[in-house]
Amino acid sequence: MLELILEQRYYMISIILFAIGFVTLFLHPNLIKKIIGLNLMDTSIFLFLAAMGYVGGGQAPIIEEGSSWTMYINPVPGGLVLTGIVVAVSTTALFLSLTHRLYRKYHSLNLDVILMLAKKGQEDT
Amino acid sequence: MKTTQNNNSLFRRILQWASESEKESADAPEDPERQEFQEYLEYIDAHDYIEFGAYRYMRYQQRKELGLDEPTFHHHIEPSIPQKKQNVKKSHHKQGLLRKQLGWYRIASVFITCVIILILCLVVMELPKFGDLNAPALNEVAQRYLQQGREETGAVNAITGMILEYRAFDTFGESVVLFAAAISTLLLLRTPNQPLKQRKAGDEILTMVSKYLLPMIILFGCYVVLYGHISPGGGFSGGAILGAALILASLVLGAGEVERVLTSKRVTYITVFSLLTYAAMKSYSFYTGANHVGWAIPKGEAGHLFSGGFLLPLNLCVGLIVACTMYTFYTLFIPTEEE
Amino acid sequence: MIGLELLLLIFLVFCAIATVLCKRLVSAIIIFMAYSAVMSLIWFLLQSPDLAITEAAVGAGMTSLLFFLTLQRINQLKGLEQDEDNTKQ
Amino acid sequence: MGLVYNIPLFSILLVVVSGVCIPLFRNGRHVIRFIQIVQCMVGVGSLFLMVELSTLNESFTYQLGHVPAPWGNELRAGPLEGLFAFVFSLVMVLTFSGSREDLIADIKPHRLGNYCLLMQLLYGALLAMIYTDDLFTAYVFVEVAAVTACVVVSAKESGRSIVSAIRYLMFNCLGSGLFLLGIAILYALTGHLLFSSLQQAVEQYLLSGSSKLPLIVSALLMTLGLSIKSAQFPFHAWLPDAHASATTTSSAILSGLLLKGYLIILMKLMVRVFGPFVMVSSYLCDLLLLLGLAGMLFASVAALRQEEVKRMIAYSSSAQISYIFLSLGLGSQLGLLAACFQIIVHALTKSMIFLGAGAMINGVHGHYWGQLRGAARKVPVGGIAFTVGGLSLCGIPLLAGFSSKYCIALAALDSDWQMAPALFGLAASSVLNAMYYIPAILVIWGRTKPNQEEEWNPISIGWEQKLALGFLLFCNLYLGMRFGLVRNLIEQGINLLGSFG
Incomplete structure (x- = not known):
């Protein structure tokens, strides 16, 4: 059992990180923490993918002339992760700009308080 | 406020x-x-x-x-209760409510974390082993990328060859995400007719150090973009480095030097034209590929700078898009004076 | 080699927990930066230099910069030097 | 290969490129016309594609680039995809026509161009979701849709719309995280991302009987992620705010089209990747059925309590989405057919209701029931659209909602133990629908001051809006009375998509 865990260490760590990030994004009331949680979640999945692409004893996929293909790691997860990183940074920027707009309006970073204030404001108009 | x-x-x-x-x-x-x-x-x-x-x-x-x-x-x-006292009461009530919610949050977070970890642990145990040479992921798809990628795409770096030639449609979608995010932040954060921000330049040591550092960073970024099909790197990483260089320049030079040259309109135009060029090149190769027309681009000799058909201009376009987007994010997030 | 990997991975989890539980937002973001840097190191160990470069530039550099700028703007709005976050405690 | 086969790729490219070109324009109002022209072109192209493929009775895969499928990306199109693309284009064009005045009033002129840009990118992403045959392409375009939709929600710039946008973004991120993890696990197991190759690999796993748990968990994760994004019942918390606070165009398109885009991906996953065996043996189908049933009842009950017209419609959307989940959960070919039919009916009906409500809100400048009293007398066209749409969702015969309910009931009658709960849910939710739509209709047609005659002085609205609402009304009546044609088309499309159940 312990050996198996040690062997799958990358996967184990990445799901622990995924759980932490997911829960932070879902339940932490502070918006900045939520965004950090989002990044934790995304990077954990990238770690999972990158670990999956690794082949024991393989090299980075910079192909040399006339070499066997078994020398290299799997390039597919790498490409997926590259795409994913860019998507993650776009979402983060969008999230942060929305956070900033909200702070300018309600002077709080706590989503519960913001929701409360927004509800009040809605009845007022 | x-x-x-x-x-x-x-x-x-x-x-x-x-x-x-x-x-x-x-x-x-x-x-x-x-x-x-x-x-x-x-x-x-x-x-x-x-x-x-x-x-x-x-x-x-x-x-x-x-x-x-x-x-x-x-x-x-209740009109008999003075206003102030009533308010105090109200706030106590709210505080209690929030406290309760906070406690609930903690318990729920720990619980959900444990559940997710437990389920996924069981899954992970059954997955193929880490670093396994016979993993199912290492199938004929990866084999062709590694074995024939060099001839088929002219790229030495298999990852660049894959994302810009084999799976180019995904990469196109990804550039669109980036562009959409840039436009969104523009929509959310920019106020019209904003005056050019006048910031003071950074302190002397920073300025001096970065005067020497800056050309090197730019050179490195250009290298990573241009040699993306030969060595590690490519449009995304190189673009991010170039964007960082632009941000550093704008921080150090201060007083809106960089903003004067790269106004937000020009940055948007550069992004738009890069994206359009990218779309044009890719639709050409999609169209010719799908209809079996031929007209393939000469691949050149793998390992040279001018090789790999469209890879170099594609990398350049992606690099420009990423650098401009990063710079746009920065200019929109930088604190302004009206606040 | 496995020892180093394990050390880095455990450090990763430690960073993640610390950045979530940390009260000061500025410290949380600095810890997040460290997390990204370690992550890019791990990807370098996994033989993916492309990912490592991108993560170092985007994750540790760009994302953290955006966080800092947002915090700076928020602090400016508040007109105070102290951190937000503690108000709900 | 004829030129027809290039339509899917070039409709996506045309839409995205036309969106990207928008910053080069100066005048925001011209932009609306421009994107409408592009949408019309895509709509005509999709119609042509649909007719051509339907007469040939074939579907095809379109290889993107010089390398064939498992190595490169691929698009897939059949009559069903053509039909979806056509309906989506139609709804886009009509929504933009029908809410043009709202749009110009709600959004500041210097932002109008960028708003249209994001809408166009959203539309491109929807088309890509319809045509895609690759899991990762689906993920990327789901993200495009997520980013653009959030900003589209917040474009009105009231505090409340930004709060709802941030909640929407949060749920979207949760959903995409789960979806991506599901993709990662599935990739680790099979090493493929293409639907057809994935199907073969999954079949092999099922034959050998190993690694069943990861397979089920990945299917579960993807289903959960997509149902969070499509606002299925326990995850619908973000929906009412997002739809109520956005401008009319945004709410009509988000509610009518975007939620369906995710469901189309879910359907493709069910049919083309996991197949009936994984879905049924792992109780995933039952889960979908249960979610659908719960959603139908709870969302309808929640809709009863709403004081704002748009919030009520948003909850009703959530209930209607549940119908689709229910029919998918029946796990049969007929269920799929009912789901597709419901997608089309709901896209057309919901956008009509939103446009009608938007016109009335504009007419009386208020969105609570208390302020909407007699609104239909002021804006008769909007009132008629709202009324017909509401009655259609209650299941009045000769309207579109009835025929979709009929299809679902047929599918339910064909199933075994699911029959009783599905029929019960259908009946109960129809009654609940009537309980909130009929009082609403009575309120909007009521008199402003009780016991008092007043003259009939409707506010004049533009011909474009009238035309759009009229066309949607026509579609609704057509689907209600003569749905055989559409139904046959869907049946043909599903048979070409793959066998299920």
């Missing part, structure tokens, strides 16, 4: 906000329709559990016609 009061506790702010709104409604001119609407809202408060939605509104109308005024309307306003 001035918030320079001494006690900036959250509840104080809520309190202030609430009292302000009360004042507003008291000062507002008497508007019969508005008053009627207010009455209706009070009716809603009082009868939340009896009737629903539009139906409730109809009942309310009926009752009013019949003159059945509800005496329970004002049950929640």
